[in-house]
Amino acid sequence: MTPQTQTQTQTLTQTRPVPARTPPEVVPKLRLEGVGKTFPVRAKGRGRRGAPATVTALQDISLDIADGEFTVLVGPSGCGKSTLLDLLGGLTTPTSGRILLDGEPVTGPGLDRGIVFQQYALLPWRTAQGNVEFGLEATGVPRGERAERAREVLALVGLTGFEDRHPHELSGGMRQRVAIARSLAYDPGVLLMDEPFGALDAQTRESLQDELLRVWERTGKTVVFITHSIDEAVHLGQRVAVLTSRPGRVKEVVPIDLGSRTEDEDVRSSAAFAEQRHRVWELLHDEISTAQRQEREPSTA
Ligand SMILES: Nc1ncnc2c1ncn2[C@@H]1O[C@H](COP(=O)(O)OP(=O)(O)OP(=O)(O)O)[C@@H](O)[C@H]1O
Numbered sequence: 217m218t219p220q221t222q223t224q225t226q227t228l229t230q231t232r233p234v235p236a237r238t239p240p241e242v243v244p245k246l247r248l249e250g251v252g253k254t255f256p257v258r259a260k261g262r263g264r265r266g267a268p269a270t271v272t273a274l275q276d277i278s279l280d281i282a283d284g285e286f287t288v289l290v291g292p293s294g295c296g297k298s299t300l301l302d303l304l305g306g307l308t309t310p311t312s313g314r315i316l317l318d319g320e321p322v323t324g325p326g327l328d329r330g331i332v333f334q335q336y337a338l339l340p341w342r343t344a345q346g347n348v349e350f351g352l353e354a355t356g357v358p359r360g361e362r363a364e365r366a367r368e369v370l371a372l373v374g375l376t377g378f379e380d381r382h383p384h385e386l387s388g389g390m391r392q393r394v395a396i397a398r399s400l401a402y403d404p405g406v407l408l409m410d411e412p413f414g415a416l417d418a419q420t421r422e423s424l425q426d427e428l429l430r431v432w433e434r435t436g437k438t439v440v441f442i443t444h445s446i447d448e449a450v451h452l453g454q455r456v457a458v459l460t461s462r463p464g465r466v467k468e469v470v471p472i473d474l475g476s477r478t479e480d481e482d483v484r485s486s487a488a489f490a491e492q493r494h495r496v497w498e499l500l501h502d503e504i505s506t507a508q509r510q511e512r513e514p515s516t517a
Contacts, residue, residue, distance in 0.1 A: 248279045249279070255270060274463055275464070281438060288455070328406065347398055
């Protein structure tokens with residue numbers, strides 16, 4: 217190397233920009249950006265100046281949900297919780313704002329999101345195993361693999377030994393476990409749950425809450441869970457997003473810290489539980505009164 221080229225090389229080395237060491241931005245699993253949803257409604261006459269009447273179910277909802285996080289949405293009746301879950305599921309589209317899943321806009325339903333509703337919607341003529349396999353049939357998973365996958369997820373929700381039972385031979389809690397297993401079968405990253413335990417008796421509800429927490433811990437799914445129950449919200453959520461009365465907006469997101477919730481001890485009786493429950497109750501209280509007033513005024517219902 218000539219002295220000249222040596223100098224050039226040194227200069228090049230010295231002036232080459234050092235690559236920026238900024239940490240990569242963590243993309244949330246789900247991002248809601250200013251999401252709003254308005255429905256046209258049939259009303260006597262029309263809105264102001266002849267405009268079609270509408271109801272604004274949700275307004276300017278912004279929320280990031282991290283991968284693997286368990287988020288609970290609570291809010292008074294009619295505040296738009298189910299509407300929000302439908303939007304996340306891609307069953308409807310926002311009127312304003314947008315929803316991103318892994319950084320990509322949600323444009324419709326997809327196997328990357330499993331949905332569980334309050335009503336199990338199981339096929340009565342199929343066994344538990346058949347119901348779980350049903351969802352996989354449409355995805356082209358080979359028969360042998362379907363059967364194995366169905367057995368695995370039924371085991372995950374504690375239904376080993378009940379694979380051959382039909383829905384009418386199962387209790388309400390077991391049926392809901394089958395519905396959860398069905399939504400887990402195609403291994404979605406996100407589980408969207410709309411009051412899944414709302415129709416169950418108190419004891420079954422509590423045991424399914426514990427079961428769900430175990431499934432969540434084992435699978436690492438991102439869960440978005442809707443409930444009317446403050447106790448359920450505080451028991452399950454790592455964060456509880458409290459929505460306002462309609463139009464639903466995020467009033468506050470309450471972080472919940474109860475330590476491990478799957479140990480045998482009765483976390484629901486702890487002082488920490490009572491304290492965090494009270495915080496959510498305080499936030500909800502006024503919203504429930506407003507929602508009840510709205511319900512008494514048919515023009516706004
Ligand atoms: N398809 C629709 N057309 C017109 N209005 C709708 C439609 N879906 C929902 N709404 C209205 O949007 C508002 C929010 O409804 P939504 O069912 O999302 O509330 P919610 O919080 O889930 O209620 P609840 O807790 O009682 O189940 C309500 O006023 C409802 O009447």
